[in-house]
Amino acid sequence: MSEKTLSHLQTVSESLESGATMQIRYLLNGALPAQDVARLLESSPPKERKLLWELIDSNNEGEVLQYLTEDIGVQFMKEMDTERLVAVSEHFESDDLADLLQHLPETIVKEVLSSMTAQDRTRVEALLSYSEDSAGGLMNTDTITIRPNITVDIVFRYLRRHSSLPDMTDNLLVVSRSDRLLGTLTLTKLLVSDPENTVRDIMDTDCTVINADTPASEVAQLFEKMDLVSAPVIDGDSKKLLGRITIDDVVDVIRDEAEHSMLSMAGLDDDEDTFSPILKTTKRRAVWLGINLITAFIASYVIGLFQNTLDQVVALAILMPIVASMGGIAGSQVLTLVIRGIALNQIGSTNAKWLLNRELIVGMINGLLWASVIAALTAIWFDNVKIAYIIAGATIINLLFAATTGTLLPIFLKKIGIDPALAGSVILTTVTDVVGFLSFLGLATIFLV
Amino acid sequence: MSEKTLSHLQTVSESLESGATMQIRYLLNGALPAQDVARLLESSPPKERKLLWELIDSNNEGEVLQYLTEDIGVQFMKEMDTERLVAVSEHFESDDLADLLQHLPETIVKEVLSSMTAQDRTRVEALLSYSEDSAGGLMNTDTITIRPNITVDIVFRYLRRHSSLPDMTDNLLVVSRSDRLLGTLTLTKLLVSDPENTVRDIMDTDCTVINADTPASEVAQLFEKMDLVSAPVIDGDSKKLLGRITIDDVVDVIRDEAEHSMLSMAGLDDDEDTFSPILKTTKRRAVWLGINLITAFIASYVIGLFQNTLDQVVALAILMPIVASMGGIAGSQVLTLVIRGIALNQIGSTNAKWLLNRELIVGMINGLLWASVIAALTAIWFDNVKIAYIIAGATIINLLFAATTGTLLPIFLKKIGIDPALAGSVILTTVTDVVGFLSFLGLATIFLV
Numbered sequence: 001m002s003e004k005t006l007s008h009l010q011t012v013s014e015s016l017e018s019g020a021t022m023q024i025r026y027l028l029n030g031a032l033p034a035q036d037v038a039r040l041l042e043s044s045p046p047k048e049r050k051l052l053w054e055l056i057d058s059n060n061e062g063e064v065l066q067y068l069t070e071d072i073g074v075q076f077m078k079e080m081d082t083e084r085l086v087a088v089s090e091h092f093e094s095d096d097l098a099d100l101l102q103h104l105p106e107t108i109v110k111e112v113l114s115s116m117t118a119q120d121r122t123r124v125e126a127l128l129s130y131s132e133d134s135a136g137g138l139m140n141t142d143t144i145t146i147r148p149n150i151t152v153d154i155v156f157r158y159l160r161r162h163s164s165l166p167d168m169t170d171n172l173l174v175v176s177r178s179d180r181l182l183g184t185l186t187l188t189k190l191l192v193s194d195p196e197n198t199v200r201d202i203m204d205t206d207c208t209v210i211n212a213d214t215p216a217s218e219v220a221q222l223f224e225k226m227d228l229v230s231a232p233v234i235d236g237d238s239k240k241l242l243g244r245i246t247i248d249d250v251v252d253v254i255r256d257e258a259e260h261s262m263l264s265m266a267g268l269d270d271d272e273d274t275f276s277p278i279l280k281t282t283k284r285r286a287v288w289l290g291i292n293l294i295t296a297f298i299a300s301y302v303i304g305l306f307q308n309t310l311d312q313v314v315a316l317a318i319l320m321p322i323v324a325s326m327g328g329i330a331g332s333q334v335l336t337l338v339i340r341g342i343a344l345n346q347i348g349s350t351n352a353k354w355l356l357n358r359e360l361i362v363g364m365i366n367g368l369l370w371a372s373v374i375a376a377l378t379a380i381w382f383d384n385v386k387i388a389y390i391i392a393g394a395t396i397i398n399l400l401f402a403a404t405t406g407t408l409l410p411i412f413l414k415k416i417g418i419d420p421a422l423a424g425s426v427i428l429t430t431v432t433d434v435v436g437f438l439s440f441l442g443l444a445t446i447f448l449v
Numbered sequence: 450m451s452e453k454t455l456s457h458l459q460t461v462s463e464s465l466e467s468g469a470t471m472q473i474r475y476l477l478n479g480a481l482p483a484q485d486v487a488r489l490l491e492s493s494p495p496k497e498r499k500l501l502w503e504l505i506d507s508n509n510e511g512e513v514l515q516y517l518t519e520d521i522g523v524q525f526m527k528e529m530d531t532e533r534l535v536a537v538s539e540h541f542e543s544d545d546l547a548d549l550l551q552h553l554p555e556t557i558v559k560e561v562l563s564s565m566t567a568q569d570r571t572r573v574e575a576l577l578s579y580s581e582d583s584a585g586g587l588m589n590t591d592t593i594t595i596r597p598n599i600t601v602d603i604v605f606r607y608l609r610r611h612s613s614l615p616d617m618t619d620n621l622l623v624v625s626r627s628d629r630l631l632g633t634l635t636l637t638k639l640l641v642s643d644p645e646n647t648v649r650d651i652m653d654t655d656c657t658v659i660n661a662d663t664p665a666s667e668v669a670q671l672f673e674k675m676d677l678v679s680a681p682v683i684d685g686d687s688k689k690l691l692g693r694i695t696i697d698d699v700v701d702v703i704r705d706e707a708e709h710s711m712l713s714m715a716g717l718d719d720d721e722d723t724f725s726p727i728l729k730t731t732k733r734r735a736v737w738l739g740i741n742l743i744t745a746f747i748a749s750y751v752i753g754l755f756q757n758t759l760d761q762v763v764a765l766a767i768l769m770p771i772v773a774s775m776g777g778i779a780g781s782q783v784l785t786l787v788i789r790g791i792a793l794n795q796i797g798s799t800n801a802k803w804l805l806n807r808e809l810i811v812g813m814i815n816g817l818l819w820a821s822v823i824a825a826l827t828a829i830w831f832d833n834v835k836i837a838y839i840i841a842g843a844t845i846i847n848l849l850f851a852a853t854t855g856t857l858l859p860i861f862l863k864k865i866g867i868d869p870a871l872a873g874s875v876i877l878t879t880v881t882d883v884v885g886f887l888s889f890l891g892l893a894t895i896f897l898v
Contacts, residue, residue, distance in 0.1 A: 009799050013800075035674045039674075039795075042795060043796070067674075156605075156640070160641055160643075165641060187637070188614035192612065224704075225488075229619070247678065247696055251673060254703060254707075259789065262785060263789070265711070266784075267782060268782060268785060274786055274789070275803075281811050282810075282815060285779070285815055286814075288778065288782065290819070290822075292774065292775065292778045296770060296774040297826065299771075300768055300771055307767065319749055321770065321882070322742070322745040326745065329716075329738060330738060332715050333716060333737065336714075336717060337721065338723070344723075346491060346492045348459070348492075351462075351724070355724070358494070358730070362731045373739075433770070
C-alpha cells in the first residue's frame with residue numbers, strides 16, 4: 001500500500017520537475033483514492049505539497065482534507081476564503097470538523113457556522129464546547145436511537161426507512177422519552193432475535209457508557225479493554241445521550257499516545273511533521289538544544305571543580321566520559337520502561353517500591369559486571385591499577401544513581417503534573433553526567449592525587 | 450478504570466501481606482471482571498503475580514488468560530498439565546490460541562490439538578501454519594458466509610437461526626460454491642435494503658481483501674487508512690476465503706508498532722515487561738550496556754589521541770563534553786523523526802534528499818545560534834577568546850555531522866535490513882561523540898598548542 005504511495009511520489013515528483021502537470025492532475029483528481037492523495041501530500045516537502053494542493057480540483061479538496069493530519073489540514077484551510085471553507089466543511093463528520101475549526105480564527109468559524117443548517121450548527125457548536133482531548137471532543141452526533149417499547153420487527157422497518165446507516169454503526173442506542181440512555185442493542189443481537197420481542201427484552205443495559213468529560217486516554221483504554229467498536233457518550237449531569245465514539249477515532253488516540261512518549265523524550269512536538277518547513281522546525285529544536293546546553297554546562301562546571309586533579313592526571317580526562325555514558329544508557333533504559341508503565345497505568349505507589357528494589361539490584365549486578373570489564377581494560381591501557389579501582393567504583397555508583405533516578409523521577413514528575421516523557425530525559429542526563437563526573441573525579445582526588 | 454485497578458492492587462497487596470486470602474479470592478473470582486484481574490496480574494511483581502494466579506479458581510483461569518499479554522500468559526500455561534491446558538483452551542478464539550500454542554513445546558501442542566473437536570483442530574492447525582506477524586496469524590476463522598443468489602429476506606431468516614453472531618461482525622462474506630470470496634455485505638447495508646433484493650444486487654464487490662501472507666504492519670495501515678472494523682482474509686493462490694481480521698487484534702498491532710521504536714531506541718525488548726524477574730531483565734540490559742561500552746571506549750580512544758594537548762590546556766577537558774552532548778541531542782532529534790517517518794512509510798529515496806537538505810539547514814542555523822552562546826560563555830568563563838572560537842567551530846561541525854547521520858543512517862540501516870530503531874541510537878552516539886571530541890581537540894591542537 002504505502003510502497004505504492006512512495007512510487008506514486010516518485011512519479012509525481014518527476015512530473016513536477018518536468019512540468020508535466022496534466023499527469024499529476026489526473027492522479028490527484030480521481031485516479032488515486034483520496035486517502036492516497038492525502039498520504040502523498042503528507043510525504044511531500046512544503047513547496048511541492050503546496051503545488052500539489054493547487055492542482056487538486058476544488059470539488060475534490062474536501063474529500064482529501066478529511067484524510068490529512070490535522071496540522072497540515074489546518075494549514076490549507078487557513079488559506080481558503082470562507083465560501084470555500086463552507087463548501088469543504090460539508091465533507092466532514094461533525095467531530096472532525098469541530099477539531100479543525102478549533103484551530104481557525106474565531107471570525108471565520110462564526111461565518112462557517114452561520115452558513116450551516118440549523119441542525120448541523122447545533123451539533124458542531126455542541127462539540128466545540130468540549131476539549132479535543134476529551135470524550136466530548138472525540139464523539140460524533142450521528143447516532144441512531146430507538147425507544148424500548150417497540151418490537152424487533154418495527155426496528156427493522158424503522159431502519160429500512162434510512163437510505164444508509166452511519167459508518168461504524170454496530171449498535172442502536174435505546175433512549176427514554178427525555179433522551180436518557182437506557183441501553184444499547186447491537187446489530188448482531190438484533191439480527192438473531194425473534195421479531196416479536198421488544199427492544200426492552202433484548203437490549204443490553206450493562207453496556208459501556210462514557211461521560212463527555214472523560215479524558216481521551218481513558219476512552220482509549222476502555223476501548224482496548226472492552227474490545228469496543230463504538231460506545232455512547234452521555235452528559236455527566238443530565239445523563240442525556242450526546243453522541244457516540246467510534247473505534248477509528250480511538251485508533252488515532254492510541255497511535256498518538258504511543259508516539260507521544262517517543263517524540264517527547266527527544267524533545268519533539270507531537271505534531272512535528274517530518275516535512276515541516278525549516279523555520280518552524282528550527283525554532284522548536286533550538287529550545288530543546290538550549291535546555292540541554294544548560295545541562296551540559298552544569299556537567300562542565302562539575303568537571304571544572306576538579307581542574308587541579310585533571311591537570312595532574314590526564315588519563316582522568318580521557319576516561320571520564322565512560323562513567324557518564326554508562327550511567328546515561330542504564331538510566332534511560334529504566335526511564336523508558338517506567339514512562340511506558342506510567343502511560344499504561346501499570347505503575348502506582350504500591351509497586352513502585354518493588355520496582356525500585358528490582359532496578360537497584362539489576363543496576364548492582366550490571367554495575368559489578370561492567371565495572372570489572374572497565375577496570376580490566378583501564379588497568380591494561382594505562383598500566384595503573386589505582387585508576388582501575390577508581391573508575392570501577394565510580395561506574396557502580398553512577399549505575400545505582402541511574403536506577404534510582406530512572407525509576408523515581410518519572411513517578412515524581414507525573415505526581416506534580418509534569419509530563420515525564422518530556423522532562424525526564426533531560427533531568428536524567430543531568431543527574432548521570434553530574435554523578436558520573438563527580439564520583440570519578442572525586443574518588444580520584446581523594447585516592448590518587 | 451485503571452486508577453481503579455491500581456486501588457484494587459493496593460487492597461490486594463495489603464491483603465496478601467496480612468494473609469487475608471479470602472478477600473482476594475473473592476475479588477479474583479467474580480467480583481472483578483476478568484479484564485481487570487488480568488491488569489492486576491500484569492501490574493504485580495513476579496512473586497505476588499504467582500500467588501494471585503494460584504488463588505484464581507481453575508474454571509476462571511481461561512477467562513483471565515485470554516486478557517493477559519502473551520508473554521505472561523505463556524508463562525502460566527507452561528506450568529499447566531495438558532488436561533488443564535485443554536480445558537483452558539476452550540475459552541480462546543482460534544487466533545489467540547494459535548498465538549499462544551506457538552510458544553509451547555511441540556509435544557504439548559500435539560496433545561492439546563488431539564483433544565479438540567475435528568473442526569476446531571483443523572482451524573487452529575491452519576492458523577499455526579502462518580507467521581504470527583502476518584495476516585494469517587492475525588485472522589480468526591469464525592466467519593459468517595452467505596451465497597450471492599439468495600434474497601435479503603432469506604439472509605435474515607438464516608441469521609435468525611444462529612443463537613449469536615461472532616464478536617465484531619460488521620459484514621457477511623459472500624462466497625461462491627468453491628469458497629471463493631465474491632464480495633461483502635455489511636450489516637448496515639443489509640438492514641436498509643429491500644427484503645426482495647438478492648445478495649448479489651447489494652453486495653460490495655470492491656471491498657478490501659487481505660492476502661494471508663500480508664505483513665501485520667501493512668494490515669494495520671490498511672485498517673487505519675480505510676477505517677475498517679473487519680476484513681476478509683484469502684489465500685493468495687487459490688483465492689479461497691480463510692477467515693477474517695478484526696479491529697481489536699489490529700489495535701494491538703498498532704500499539705506494539707508504535708511502542709517498538711521507543712523501546713528499541715533504549716535497547717529494550719518489545720515484550721520487556723515492567724515487572725519481569727530480575728535475572729531476565731539483567732541479562733537483556735547487560736548486552737545493551739556492553740555494546741554501549743564499546744562506543745564509550747572508542748570515544749575515549751579519540752580523546753587519548755590528544756593527550757598532549759589536554760595536558761597543556763586543562764580547560765579543554767572541562768569543555769569537551771559540551772560539544773559531544775550538543776551533537777548527541779541534535780542528532781537524536783533527527784534520528785527519532787526519521788525513524789518515525791520510516792515506520793509510517795513516509796520516507797523514500799525521493800524525499801530523503803529534501804529531508805537531508807532541510808536537516809543540514811536546521812543544523813546550520815541552530816549551530817550558529819548555540820555556537821555563539823557557547824563561545825560567549827566560554828570566553829567569559831576562561832577569559833580566552835581563542836578557545837571560544839574553537840569550541841564554536843567544533844559545535845557547528847558536530848551539529849552538521851549529527852544532522853547528516855541522523856537523516857541518512859536510519860534510511861541506510863533500513864535498506865540493508867537492520868532495524869533502525871535498535872541500531873540507530875548507538876551508532877549515532879558513537880558518531881557524535883567521536884566527531885565532537887575529534888573536532889574540538891583537533892582544532893585546539895592546530896590553533897592553540
